[in-house]
Amino acid sequence: MFLAWNEIKYSKVRYLLIIGVLFLISYLVFFLTGLAYGLAQENRTAIDSWDADGIILPEEANGNFNMSLFSAEELDNIQADEKAILGQTPAVIEKDQEDSGEDRLDVRFLGIDTEQFLTPDVVEGRLVESDGEVVADISLKEENGLNLNDSITLVGGEQAFEIVGFMEDAKLSVAPVLYTTIEAFQEIRFGEPVSDDSELAISAIVVRSETDELDQITIDNDQLELIPIGDFINDLPGYNAQLLTFVFMISFLIVIAAIVIGIFIYVLTMQKVNIFGVMKAQGISSGYISKSVIAQTFLLSLIGVLVGLLATLGTALLLPAAVPFRSNELFLIVVSMLMIGIAILGALFSVRTIVKIDPLKAIS
Amino acid sequence: MKAIEFINVDRAFKDGDKTVKALQPTNFSIDRGQFVAIIGPSGSGKSTFLTIAGGLQAPSHGEVKINGQRFSTESEKKRSKIRLSEIGFILQASNLVPFLTIKQQLQLVDRVDKGKANREEILTLLEQLDIADLQNKYPGEISGGQRQRAAIARALYNDPTIILADEPTASLDTDKAYQVVEILAQETKRKNKATIMVTHDTRLIEYCDQVFEMKDGVLQEVQLTATT
Ligand SMILES: Nc1ncnc2c1ncn2[C@@H]1O[C@H](COP(=O)(O)OP(=O)(O)O)[C@@H](O)[C@H]1O
Numbered sequence: 001m002f003l004a005w006n007e008i009k010y011s012k013v014r015y016l017l018i019i020g021v022l023f024l025i026s027y028l029v030f031f032l033t034g035l036a037y038g039l040a041q042e043n044r045t046a047i048d049s050w051d052a053d054g055i056i057l058p059e060e061a062n063g064n065f066n067m068s069l070f071s072a073e074e075l076d077n078i079q080a081d082e083k084a085i086l087g088q089t090p091a092v093i094e095k096d097q098e099d100s101g102e103d104r105l106d107v108r109f110l111g112i113d114t115e116q117f118l119t120p121d122v123v124e125g126r127l128v129e130s131d132g133e134v135v136a137d138i139s140l141k142e143e144n145g146l147n148l149n150d151s152i153t154l155v156g157g158e159q160a161f162e163i164v165g166f167m168e169d170a171k172l173s174v175a176p177v178l179y180t181t182i183e184a185f186q187e188i189r190f191g192e193p194v195s196d197d198s199e200l201a202i203s204a205i206v207v208r209s210e211t212d213e214l215d216q217i218t219i220d221n222d223q224l225e226l227i228p229i230g231d232f233i234n235d236l237p238g239y240n241a242q243l244l245t246f247v248f249m250i251s252f253l254i255v256i257a258a259i260v261i262g263i264f265i266y267v268l269t270m271q272k273v274n275i276f277g278v279m280k281a282q283g284i285s286s287g288y289i290s291k292s293v294i295a296q297t298f299l300l301s302l303i304g305v306l307v308g309l310l311a312t313l314g315t316a317l318l319l320p321a322a323v324p325f326r327s328n329e330l331f332l333i334v335v336s337m338l339m340i341g342i343a344i345l346g347a348l349f350s351v352r353t354i355v356k357i358d359p360l361k362a363i364s
Numbered sequence: 365m366k367a368i369e370f371i372n373v374d375r376a377f378k379d380g381d382k383t384v385k386a387l388q389p390t391n392f393s394i395d396r397g398q399f400v401a402i403i404g405p406s407g408s409g410k411s412t413f414l415t416i417a418g419g420l421q422a423p424s425h426g427e428v429k430i431n432g433q434r435f436s437t438e439s440e441k442k443r444s445k446i447r448l449s450e451i452g453f454i455l456q457a458s459n460l461v462p463f464l465t466i467k468q469q470l471q472l473v474d475r476v477d478k479g480k481a482n483r484e485e486i487l488t489l490l491e492q493l494d495i496a497d498l499q500n501k502y503p504g505e506i507s508g509g510q511r512q513r514a515a516i517a518r519a520l521y522n523d524p525t526i527i528l529a530d531e532p533t534a535s536l537d538t539d540k541a542y543q544v545v546e547i548l549a550q551e552t553k554r555k556n557k558a559t560i561m562v563t564h565d566t567r568l569i570e571y572c573d574q575v576f577e578m579k580d581g582v583l584q585e586v587q588l589t590a591t592t
């Protein structure tokens with residue numbers, strides 16, 4: 001640390017530039033990680049909030065509940081610790097008073113039976129009690145200015161709904177979710193209410209198991225298949241492609257960071273071959289010099305990463321709500337450690353050079 | 365007990381299919397408190413001699429002992445340790461660490477070799493060498509003569525047995541060169557060191573107790589005629 005820190009103090013500009021590069025790279029990595037995580041969450045938070053273990057769909061739907069429709073009576077053919085029916089449909093809504101067309105919103109309606117476990121945790125207002133009511137994702141309030149008791153209409157239909165409650169983290173495939181009753185779902189989906197409960201159609205049956213294992217769940221109909229909830233999320237349209245895009249961008253960025261830092265430290269080491277050689281001639285061991293270089297890299301990357309972290313958190317405060325940025329302590333810590341670890345890995349490359357310095361050459 | 369002792373040491377280099385004998389078989393020793401000069405033309409083997417003495421290269425044959433202990437036959441790691449505690453190197457002008465202040469140059473030795481050095485000594489030592497007011501300056505901010513005095517301070521700081529100086533005055537003008545050698549001679553006596561100085565400036569040998577001449581790898585003592 002003695003050599004490392006004194007050298008940084010002596011060559012301030014040079015090391016500030018290196019810290020600057022480390023800062024920019026880590027800022028970018030933090031930011032992309034936040035965006036990736038935010039976008040991933042917007043695909044799935046509604047599903048995560050169910051705390052379910054599996055979902056049952058008709059086999060022909062191929063794991064996609066946009067394409068599935070079956071009778072609610074199938075519920076009786078399923079043995080599970082907890083089970084709930086679910087209707088799901090995308091829709092476009094607009095605020096009642098306005099006809100400008102600009103305030104149309106893409107949403108997802110989820111029809112549920114409020115006696116079953118899919119009932120949302122309302123943070124404002126109350127639960128759905130009748131067919132004309134919805135509980136909406138809070139983003140509709142924060143980003144779109146909808147409020148409790150506002151009335152919304154379905155575009156291309158006559159139904160109107162009153163917002164009676166808001167809930168957090170209810171997004172599905174990047175659209176805000178509106179929870180309503182299964183009967184209201186029928187009306188949205190088919191344009192008219194069903195006359196008889198036996199005609200109720202649903203998109204899926206969601207199941208929970210107390211042991212988190214799916215093998216206790218049995219289905220008495222081979223047209224239906226049980227999909228573990230994790231697999232179901234991965235198969236959401238676009239979800240995996242988005243996630244992989246980010247994962248690859250971030251991994252490449254981290255690899256590039258390692259290479260860039262490795263090159264920096266290597267060039268700096270090469271510039272100091274003579275100084276290190278003279279030190280070795282005086283009996284200062286390769287180990288001590290190498291430790292100094294590693295310590296220096298650690299200091300530089302620690303400062304760069306911390307500044308990057310602060311900048312990320314600062315930027316997050318300024319971002320418009322519509323940007324799907326979300327940070328998560330675990331990710332921030334993991335990315336920080338990864339960046340510092342990678343920097344040190346890059347510096348290890350120079351240790352070989354240090355060990356090989358011949359003090360004889362340095363002094364002659 | 366001799367501070368440093370060469371026992372039948374020689375050094376040959378392979379140059380293509382010829383071998384160059386940079387140092388012919390040499391026996392040599394000095395005691396603490398002695399200031400010895402080695403003079404000779406360029407390429408005669410002076411640096412080879414000095415770097416073997418400092419353990420930076422191994423002799424082809426023979427053995428170097430320090431304080432009567434094995435040295436040249438020890439492992440690289442052990443030699444490095446012995447070098448740190450028993451040998452002070454003074455090289456041509458630029459062997460100070462450019463990014464450490466004069467004081468920090470000495471502190472570095474403490475960092476590596478914990479325990480042996482005495483921190484209060486820094487100021488005393490710098491005062492003795494008349495560079496105490498430069499202690500917070502970087503090598504790039506002081507003159508060549510001051511740098512060499514700082515280098516001497518650093519070599520002395522860890523209280524080694526032996527001081528090896530390879531052309532310590534090469535980059536200095538005559539006045540400064542005299543001053544530096546005078547200081548080296550003084551400190552050798554005051555601190556009871558064994559000092560070997562390589563120089564090609566024969567005027568500087570008046571400060572030395574013994575003078576050797578290197579010629580084609582052969583080391584021979586020069587009889588000093590008492591001049592006043
Ligand atoms: N590493 C080496 N490889 C080959 N020859 C060397 C090497 N080091 C020194 N020599 C040769 O040994 C001889 C003595 O060199 P040196 O000790 O540097 O002389 P001086 O210091 O007196 O000028 C020279 O002929 C030089 O070319």
Ligand SMILES: [Mg+2]
Pocket residue numbers: 407410411
């Ligand atoms: Mg030489």
